[in-house]
Amino acid sequence: MAATANTASGNEIEKKKSGGNRKKKGAHHIAGYVFISPWLIGFLLLTLWPIAQSFYLSFTEYSLLEDPVWTGTDNYTKIFTNDTTFTKSLSVTFMFVLFSVPLKLFFSLMVALALNKNVRGMNLYRTAIYFPSLIGGSIAVAALWRNMFGIDGYINQVLAWFGIEGIGWISNPDTSLGTLILLNTWQFGSTMVIFLAGLKQVPQELYESASVDGAGKVRKFISITLPMLSPVMFFNLVLGIIGSFQTFTSAFIITKGGPINSTYMYAMFLYEKAFKHYQMGYASALAWILLTIVALLTIINFAASRYWVFYESDGGKPK
């Protein structure tokens, strides 16, 4: 009950605020811009201008050492018609996204459910389980992964107890991408925390009335928890897809994109084009293609969300 009341009063405040702003329109325009100018200048000079520049550079050949030379759409033509590495890195990245996003969502939801209980010392468990995400995509984690999945790593040592001869998980082109997907899944902390917050928001009275109607645990999960969590799940899905497309550190440090390009992520391809082969124009074109892909996927996601995401404020029905 309390939760619903809070939301209502929150909405009222929002309405009052926007109404107030409308009245003062004009008078404080300049003052407003002055107040946000530190951010605005930063945004224009350090974000928008470089983005515009990179768009221009994507139509040039630019080695950094010489001035950019306008080449029209040559970069794009080459990328789409005559660059097998582009196709390869894109397919590697798609595979990565396809597997790691659902796995991570599923895994972090399960952990969040387990942690959403009233048990003594729960905070301690939560901290311990969140901890791996604090160390993030760091070099230390990459080193850990190498020690675990390397040819003489811990995984293979454990397998050896059962008489199984392990393979070099990281150095085998068939399994190397899998180890990176696992790594990404293991770093579920922030996704899990968002799920946990979502779970806390589910009104208890829904469960109570369902119990009265005789619903079991599974039924409650499917009919109450999942629909109530769908906005949070949507949020995690969108961020997960965007984040996975940009995966760089793990591939760069653990596998260096190899063996034989099996973990050559798009972001790494882009980076190497720019800073190893000095083809800034080409790399800029790659960046814009990635932006387009991610934007398209996000639009599709939003379009699809109306069929499965459930907002309480919309009267309880997905459109």
Added chain:
Amino acid sequence: MLMLAIMLVLSACSGGGNGGNKEKNTDNKGNKDSGGAKTLSIMWWGPDARHEATKKALDIYTQQNSNITFKPEFMAWDAFWQKLPTLAASKSITDVLQMDAAYIHEYVSRGQLEDLSDLDLNGIVDPNVIDNLQIDGKLYGIPLSQNAQGIAFNKTELDQYGIPHPHKDWTYDEFFQWARDARAKLPDGKYPIGDTTTWDSFNYYQTSMGKSPIMSDGGKTFTLDKDLFMTFYQTYEQFRKDKIVPPAEKAAAFLENDPQADPMASGVVMTRGATTGSVSALEQLMPGKVGVVNMPVGPAGGGWAQSTIFLSVSANSKNKDEAKRFVKWFITDKEAGKALGLTRGIPINPDIYKELEPNLEAKDKLGKELYDLSVDKALPFYSPAAGFSEWVDMYKKEMEAVTFGQQSIEAAYNKIDKMGKELAAKAGSK
């Protein structure tokens, strides 16, 4: 993604960020007449030992020339070559910078380095060495040291299994036969030699057989001898079957100079490539166990032995005279020589080396030994031509696919040859 896009462009615009540097230089210009204080910016790559030694040498220079101070920047190899192009793009390369034989052509061809031909190096550097280093008749980098490519071997374990040490000037046939014989004597899980997937190993082979290097004439001529290519890699293909080289999966996990993952220090492979400058790092991982021999040779010779590390001066420097004076001092001054030791290989100046010789450590002697073994049969040092860095990566990936059994040697040859020829045509049309 957005971040990457921003990063790309930021690096493109880094001219603004380096403005401070330029201002400082203009200030200095104003002081020039009065002989006022100057700050020389200097940048190099290397391991910690080199950083410490170089900083010490800079302090000595400041003591001797109180008007000169330094703004040093030092980092590892990868970081250095990532940073340098962005500095070049904004015309803010440091006054003095370390240069490598693998990149100097690229920077010279783009007018980034100052001509140092007028420095008098008589009695400091062997005139033959200078002749060798000239690009279009001009000297763009002061050589700092002698370096050589050879092969390190695990002498302790070879003795243990009764395998003879490789001998100086072994031919490629002898090298391959040595590997076959050693296989028979080594236990499972140990291998006589490593596999090869990089362009330079094959380039050594091709040039030792008297053919021209893969890239020549500044990248305008591309020669990949198909017969030699097939022979070389078919030999290794057979070696993979006979377990003379480690399986591809194992090879992909090796990491040189890592205590656990180094192919040789981990005790898995009995030999690996090493240079005068790098063998000391290996010796430190396995003290007293490392022996050295020169590269296998063919009718034309084999390996290389020459200077590959230089100090250059930026063509856009505002302190060219001071910078030139400093680079000459760097290889002339005895005190500096002592501070620097062998952190860049064997000092190019024979007088300085003579001073250091009595106190050399075992790891340094190994480097000298490698150089002495290599020098009489040495071929020139072949670096990737400007614009071929991508081809270098592609070569390795295609050959990796061969070692994993995913494609035939011939298929790899065709792809590598095609891209090489395309790049050569592009270089020729400029």
